[in-house]
Amino acid sequence: MKFDELVDLYGHLPQASALLKTLKDKNVRDVVLEGLVGSSVPILFSSLAKQIGRTVVFILDDADAAGYFYNDLSVPKAYYFPSAYRRAVKYGQRDAANEISRTETLTAVANQDGDALMIVTTPQAVAELVVSQRHLDERRILLKTSQTIDITDLGHRLRDLNFAEVDYVYEPGQ
Numbered sequence: 418m419k420f421d422e423l424v425d426l427y428g429h430l431p432q433a434s435a436l437l438k439t440l441k442d443k444n445v446r447d448v449v450l451e452g453l454v455g456s457s458v459p460i461l462f463s464s465l466a467k468q469i470g471r472t473v474v475f476i477l478d479d480a481d482a483a484g485y486f487y488n489d490l491s492v493p494k495a496y497y498f499p500s501a502y503r504r505a506v507k508y509g510q511r512d513a514a515n516e517i518s519r520t521e522t523l524t525a526v527a528n529q530d531g532d533a534l535m536i537v538t539t540p541q542a543v544a545e546l547v548v549s550q551r552h553l554d555e556r557r558i559l560l561k562t563s564q565t566i567d568i569t570d571l572g573h574r575l576r577d578l579n580f581a582e583v584d585y586v587y588e589p590g591q
């Protein structure tokens with residue numbers, strides 16, 4: 418059986434129809450599903466993704482569970498919102514890859530074009546501070562194709578934004 422066939426089977430279950438009806442009710446803010454194990458929850462939501470019509474946020478217990486859940490969601494508008502910090506190895510250190518994932522998710526939410534998003538996260542990630550849109554706009558450099566710019570002015574602007582000048586870029590901020 419192919420994965421798409423499995424997702425389609427889940428979409429035709431009576432429980433899926435009941436869940437969809439519940440999710441379409443504007444008064445419902447929280448839904449708790451019990452008795453589902455393994456990949457059944459992300460597969461169920463994958464089958465309902467196009468019909469839900471609003472953004473759904475999944476808050477899982479830890480980063481491992483969230484990672485598995487995110488990878489099992491087979492929808493194009495699914496995003497992972499991780500913690501920006503490394504927890505185990507270097508406690509308190511920023512994790513560049515996670516910062517990029519967070520930025521991608523926040524950009525998708527800010528530029529939402531009416532499509533429903535599915536965001537997978539953890540309690541630790543939700544509790545972290547997020548930069549305001551005004552602050553982001555102040556620190557944004559917009560460049561367009563075929564635009565000519567003064568490289569000296571660009572260098573000054575990047576230094577003002579605390580970018581480091583290095584020979585090889587391997588993390589954000591360089």
